[in-house]
Amino acid sequence: MSATAHPDFPNLFVLDHPLIQHKLTHMRRRETSTRTFRMLLREIALLMGYEVTRSLPLTTESIETPLEAMEAPVIGGKKLVVVPILRAGQGMADGLLELVPSARVGHIGLYRDEVTRQPVEYLVKLPETTERTFILVDPMLATGHSGAHAATVLLRHGVPAERIRFMALVAAPEGVRTFHAAHPDVPVYVAALDRQLNDQAFICPGLGDAGDRLFGTK
Numbered sequence: 223m224s225a226t227a228h229p230d231f232p233n234l235f236v237l238d239h240p241l242i243q244h245k246l247t248h249m250r251r252r253e254t255s256t257r258t259f260r261m262l263l264r265e266i267a268l269l270m271g272y273e274v275t276r277s278l279p280l281t282t283e284s285i286e287t288p289l290e291a292m293e294a295p296v297i298g299g300k301k302l303v304v305v306p307i308l309r310a311g312q313g314m315a316d317g318l319l320e321l322v323p324s325a326r327v328g329h330i331g332l333y334r335d336e337v338t339r340q341p342v343e344y345l346v347k348l349p350e351t352t353e354r355t356f357i358l359v360d361p362m363l364a365t366g367h368s369g370a371h372a373a374t375v376l377l378r379h380g381v382p383a384e385r386i387r388f389m390a391l392v393a394a395p396e397g398v399r400t401f402h403a404a405h406p407d408v409p410v411y412v413a414a415l416d417r418q419l420n421d422q423a424f425i426c427p428g429l430g431d432a433g434d435r436l437f438g439t440k
């Protein structure tokens with residue numbers, strides 16, 4: 223898998239691996255059950271995590287194989303932080319944590335006000351931020367206001383933009399524009415860039431309400 227920047231959006235990476243695309247198609251189907259939706263979201267996050275973590279710093283440690291001593295590569299620096307935007311981000315965080323079990327976890331709770339479409343913040347709980355890389359996760363980047371708000375929360379807590387990555391499943395062009403207008407230096411990784419938002423600010427074709435489908439609410 224390779225991550226090439228999208229021609230229209232220099233800091234957007236669409237991860238087009240066949241396994242990711244196939245699983246996403248199942249998630250989009252109207253008839254897919256909550257159980258399957260949840261399982262697929264975790265699996266896709268794990269696959270995407272492989273690319274999103276590519277720039278983690280490597281260092282070496284002295285180890286002994288059964289045959290001899292060697293300097294072997296290990297991930298250096300402080301522990302990574304995975305930050306789901308609640309609720310739906312939790313389903314992606316689970317997949318990333320399977321890949322990096324020692325990661326720290328922060329939470330940012332937001333919901334979209336149905337009238338204004340602006341995010342309402344109800345929870346922020348983050349680990350110590352010094353020198354750590356933060357991966358924000360949320361399946362949907364629709365208007366982009368929730369994602370941009372969450373990245374601003376990290377900046378407010380002292381995390382510089384160059385140590386933040388945003389991982390989503392499906393984005394709308396409007397959302398990518400809004401996110402990058404606010405945070406041009408934060409790379410965004412997605413499985414798909416869909417056509418547009420509808421008049422309810424839902425992504426089309428999209429997959430519906432990710433939180434409701436993940437948790438079986440509604």
Ligand SMILES: O=P(O)(O)OC[C@H]1O[C@H](OP(=O)(O)OP(=O)(O)O)[C@H](O)[C@@H]1O
Pocket residue numbers: 307308309310311332333334335339341360361362363364365366367368369397423431432433434
């Ligand atoms: O890009 P935006 O237009 O801001 O929309 C995207 C946000 O909407 C959804 O959350 P929602 O508000 O439905 O909360 P939930 O996860 O609790 O369902 C989604 O998980 C994003 O956080």
Ligand SMILES: O=c1cc[nH]c(=O)[nH]1
Pocket residue numbers: 362364423424425426428429430431432433
């Ligand atoms: O399409 C959308 C837009 C916002 N939130 C969702 O869950 N889905």
Ligand SMILES: [Mg+2]
Pocket residue numbers: 310431432433434
């Ligand atoms: Mg929702």
